[in-house]
Amino acid sequence: MHLVIIGNGITGVTAALTARRLVPAARITLVAAESAHHYSRPALMYLYMGHLRHADVKPYEDWFWAENRLELVHAEATGVDTAARTVQLAAGPALTYDQLLLATGSVVRTPDWPGQQLAGVQGFIGLPDVESMSRDTQGIRQAVVVGGGLIGVELAEMLHSRGIRVTWLVREARYWQSVLPPEESAMLEAHFREHHIDLQKNTELREVLGDAQGRVRAVVTTTGQELPAEWVGLATGVTPNLVLAKAAGLDTDRGILVNELLATSAPGVYAAGDCAQHRQPAPGEVAVEQLWYTGRMQGETVAHTISGQPTPYQRGQWFNSAKFFNLEYQTYGRVPAAPAPGIASFCWQHPNGKHLLRINFRAADQAVTGVNTLGLRQRQDVWERWLAEPTPIGTVLAQLAAANFDAEFTRQHEPAIRRAFARQFPDIALSKPRRKGLFRMLG
Ligand SMILES: Cc1cc2nc3c(=O)[nH]c(=O)nc-3n(C[C@H](O)[C@H](O)[C@H](O)COP(=O)(O)OP(=O)(O)OC[C@H]3O[C@@H](n4cnc5c(N)ncnc54)[C@H](O)[C@@H]3O)c2cc1C
Structure with a gap:
């Protein structure tokens, strides 16, 4: 099997590494226009700020690719003939593929402002x-x-x-x-x-x-x-990069349209990561996912299908994180800008304006539905469990220490958080840790 992957971002590279593991004999070629080697896009800002060197934003040594028999082609793919199963390159001979993955990422989206072509x-x-x-x-x-x-x-x-x-x-x-x-x-x-x-x-x-x-x-x-x-x-903003998909005649909308196996409208051609658009996203999920971790998950999933183990893409619990200057932001589950009907929202802020915890929960049974934090680090595995089970907010607040990432630092806020909850929701009792029978009474 010859797998050709266009794009060496997190999606393409994860797919390549997964396929290498699943099909050791496969020939795998990564085609990329931007850089010869994969690098971490979220780390770019630290290059500019001088916190990292060029070598630091490349997660793998340059010898890694040959060692893992991953062929790198540093060129732009300019066309795909889906009938002949070939990819044309701007320079060099065309590549013949058995399976093709488009992981072409995003491009910058700008309205056409007068003067935007000026230098600077x-x-x-x-x-x-x-x-x-x-x-x-x-x-x-x-x-x-x-x-x-x-x-x-x-x-x-x-x-x-x-x-x-x-x-x-x-x-x-x-x-x-x-x-x-x-x-x-x-x-x-x-x-x-x-x-x-x-x-x-x-x-x-x-x-x-x-x-x-x-x-x-x-x-x-x-x-x-x-x-x-x-x-x-x-x-x-950014928008899916559709140039190659359109040249290949694939079905596109905002992104390259894919089914649950991340297969496009052409046989043997898949799309994943920022460039893909799910034809039927699950309820409450977005059709185009433009995140580092969803790129990695989609790359891993599609590699299974390409390697003969058909695997539908399931994103699971939503999470994201970011840093605003030195203030960290985390979110798990669903915390929309305004709570949906039937959802209550508890919000605690430290008077110094540097720490915030918000927990959304269902008014009917008090099960938590999502959390936002600013300036407090929470453990993903704990929150995923609380959201999946689902767990009443009384239990979560009683056991908040279990989710502390910086336990030494954040422990001091927990009594204040519980006091704030008692003020905002006087009718909801806080549970004692690990006494599960009590929680049923909360509803
Ligand atoms: C500055 C910045 C910071 C970000 N920070 C975060 C963050 O903190 N957390 C987070 O979750 N997400 C972040 N993102 C988003 C995240 O980086 C993307 O969701 C992710 O990189 C998408 O990965 P991908 O592999 O699908 O596409 P990309 O990383 O965009 O890779 C696609 C590659 O395909 C190549 N390509 C496209 N067309 C062709 C062609 N015809 N021929 C050859 N090569 C081609 C492109 O040159 C590109 O290198 C950030 C994005 C940016 C721009």
């Missing part, structure tokens, strides 16, 4: 973007970041680390309001202000202005301001 205006998604950003921000004093998601905050932190003043334009009325409840947004906004980030809410980019040399000099906002800017970072 860019998105941030890959290694070339770190290079251009390093070059174009050298010695500058003032930058503008556009877009209020996770890449926006990364850009703000990166620029701040070099002493560059940042104005950050966010379209929404509060930070990441499509995802976070109001208390989390407020805590983060205060945190950004402490880091001297000029967060301008309800504000969008209208136009980028250039100088005589074709370099950015200012931006005009929808609120009518002209803000000086020596560099502009566009962080208004």
Whole structure:
């Protein structure tokens, strides 16, 4: 079997390593345009900030690939003939495949703003973007970041680390309001202000202005301001990379359409990771998943199917984490920006504005449905168990210590968290640890 994988991101590489383990005799070829070797995309910001060297963002030594008989082709795939089962490359002979996996990731999505082609205006998604950003921000004093998601905050932190003043334009009325409840947004906004980030809410980019040399000099906002800017970072989202899939004539929508086995509309062709769109996502799940850990899970799952062990993709419990400057964020289960009907939401905040715990639970039986934390680290295995069982909030709060990742540090908050719960929900009794019979009385 010759498995050809287009894209050497987390999805493609996980699929390659899994297939190597499952089918030791298979020939496996990884085709990648961006870099010869796989690297960690979430670590890119630390390259810019000087916390990591280039070698540190490559999880595997360069000899690893030949040692595991994984053939690397550093080239752009320009076409696929799904009838002849061949992949055309921009340089070099075409590759013949038995099975093909498209793991082509995402591309930056930007509205077509006037002036966005000026020098010093860019998105941030890959290694070339770190290079251009390093070059174009050298010695500058003032930058503008556009877009209020996770890449926006990364850009703000990166620029701040070099002493560059940042104005950050966010379209929404509060930070990441499509995802976070109001208390989390407020805590983060205060945190950004402490880091001297000029967060301008309800504000969008209208136009980028250039100088005589074709370099950015200012931006005009929808609120009518002209803000000086020596560099502009566009962080208004990413979208599945469909170029190759469209050239191959595969069914596409927002992403490359796949069934539960991650198979596309063409025989022997699969798609996974950021570029894939589930035809029928499970209730409450999204059709396009653009996360590191879902890429890894999809890569592992599709490799089983390709290797002759058909395995439907099941994401399981939702979780995610991020870091906002030095404030860590974790979420397990479902914590939407506003609780769904029938769901109660308990929120505790430390008076210092640096720690927050929110637990959502069903009003009917008090079973927990999700947790958000800021500035507190929780154990994933414990929360997955509590969410799967499902566990009443009275039990969870009584046993909160079991979920502490930094037990020494967070233990001190638990009494305050329980007192806050008793104030917010006086009708719900807290359980004593490990006395299960009591919990049935809570409903
Ligand atoms: C700056 C940044 C920070 C992030 N931080 C986090 C984080 O903290 N946590 C998290 O969960 N997620 C994070 N993400 C998202 C996460 O990195 C992606 O979800 C993940 O990398 C997707 O992996 P993938 O393998 O599907 O695609 P990608 O990593 O995008 O890899 C696709 C590869 O395919 C190559 N390719 C595409 N077309 C072709 C072609 N025709 N020929 C050859 N090669 C091709 C591309 O060049 C690319 O290298 C971050 C993303 C960015 C941009």
